[in-house]
Amino acid sequence: MPELSEIHLFASLINEWSYGLTFVGTTRNPSAKSEDLLQHVSFDYTIFAEARGKELKLRLCAVSGDREVDVTFRHGLVGRWEWKQHSFPPATQIRFDARDAKGSLCYVDTQRMGRWSVGGFDMAGRGPDPLLEHDKFVKHVVSAAQSKPKFSTAPICEVMLDQKYFNGIGNYLRAEILYRSNTDPFAKAAHVIGDGTGSGAKRFFDMCFYVPNVVISKKLYKYGNDAEKQAFEAWLQCYGKGEFKLDSQKRKIYFFKGQGQGAVDSVPREEVVIPRDTPTGGCDDGAPAGSFAWQPLKPDKEAVKPLTHMLLVISVVWKQRLVSREVRAWLKEMALDGDEMLYCVLEAFLADEERDFDDLADTFSRLYQLSVC
Numbered sequence: 001m002p003e004l005s006e007i008h009l010f011a012s013l014i015n016e017w018s019y020g021l022t023f024v025g026t027t028r029n030p031s032a033k034s035e036d037l038l039q040h041v042s043f044d045y046t047i048f049a050e051a052r053g054k055e056l057k058l059r060l061c062a063v064s065g066d067r068e069v070d071v072t073f074r075h076g077l078v079g080r081w082e083w084k085q086h087s088f089p090p091a092t093q094i095r096f097d098a099r100d101a102k103g104s105l106c107y108v109d110t111q112r113m114g115r116w117s118v119g120g121f122d123m124a125g126r127g128p129d130p131l132l133e134h135d136k137f138v139k140h141v142v143s144a145a146q147s148k149p150k151f152s153t154a155p156i157c158e159v160m161l162d163q164k165y166f167n168g169i170g171n172y173l174r175a176e177i178l179y180r181s182n183t184d185p186f187a188k189a190a191h192v193i194g195d196g197t198g199s200g201a202k203r204f205f206d207m208c209f210y211v212p213n214v215v216i217s218k219k220l221y222k223y224g225n226d227a228e229k230q231a232f233e234a235w236l237q238c239y240g241k242g243e244f245k246l247d248s249q250k251r252k253i254y255f256f257k258g259q260g261q262g263a264v265d266s267v268p269r270e271e272v273v274i275p276r277d278t279p280t281g282g283c284d285d286g287a288p289a290g291s292f293a294w295q296p297l298k299p300d301k302e303a304v305k306p307l308t309h310m311l312l313v314i315s316v317v318w319k320q321r322l323v324s325r326e327v328r329a330w331l332k333e334m335a336l337d338g339d340e341m342l343y344c345v346l347e348a349f350l351a352d353e354e355r356d357f358d359d360l361a362d363t364f365s366r367l368y369q370l371s372v373c
Helices: 004-018 134-147 149-153 171-180 189-193 199-218 226-235 307-319 325-337 340-351 357-372
Strands: 044-052 055-062 068-074 080-084 092-097 104-108 115-118 243-246 252-255
Touching: 004 044, 004 055, 004 080, 004 104, 004 199, 004 307, 044 307, 134 149, 134 189, 134 199, 149 189, 171 199, 171 252, 189 199, 199 226, 307 325, 307 340, 307 357, 325 340, 325 357, 340 357
Parallel strands: none
Antiparallel strands: 044 055, 055 068, 068 115, 080 104, 092 104, 243 252
16 A cells, blocks of 8 residues: 555656656546546646655646646555556546657556545645655654544554654554564553653654655655565565564564563664754754654765655645746746755755744745846
């Protein structure tokens, strides 16, 4: 099942594939179980994808005028996205066709368990995104741990699959997060989390950010080609490799004997940059523990750029009408080109506690003016 990391990777891929293209209509497989979108999309449009937990939203923006349609996808067990020029996978449930036969964005689902609907994210039924809304995610879980009976009676491994609190966390992520944070998977959730200030709780929440972040940064794609699948399998430290028990939902929870005991340093770790202020080290620059910051794995110009987050802030300033259409188009082009100055602006914005989008938009507009002078 696609989890938090895969959904964010899907969004990044979709934005790369569809950048600069105009789409017309949609083509739905007659066997698909979700509605036909043609009645909602009677205009030429561009596509922008956003991820939140296990949901992916496509924003279809009219090329002419201000019309927008949001379509949100839930991917079931095996739903994925592909870009095709000519032949389409037989299990394509819906596709979005670019003009002039430049290709099609295909949602592929061999089991037809995924669904889509017109509208935005499920804000009521699903908790904050552990990556893009990390601070809200931590507060939401801590609040539930102190008020919801489930957290006092159920083990942390089971609570982690409740999407009302751990939006996007699935089977492999929970195993890796619990192992890498040296957390006993069968300890009661309230005991692990407490009021969120204990060293174990901080370590646990840091790994809720760190583990999916690494998957995205390294582009570890478990639904990719053979080489990509092998890279993903090689990265796993616990899932599919340790002992396992069945939880109350009959799902396997992987762990190692003695997990949750002893020093944190006894748990093997890979040599990557750790999120800020984690108990095991990292960038000591005064940022609060668990604060949202993308962590590229190589501190040089060849590093993987935070494209998903750059495109997200571009979407926000455009949606709030803080930048012009010309500036938005230029920003997307520069983001995909990996413009160093643009990513420096993003890094400064994310490090600023106030995160003033008006100020960010003004900086973007100034950079655009300088580029055309």
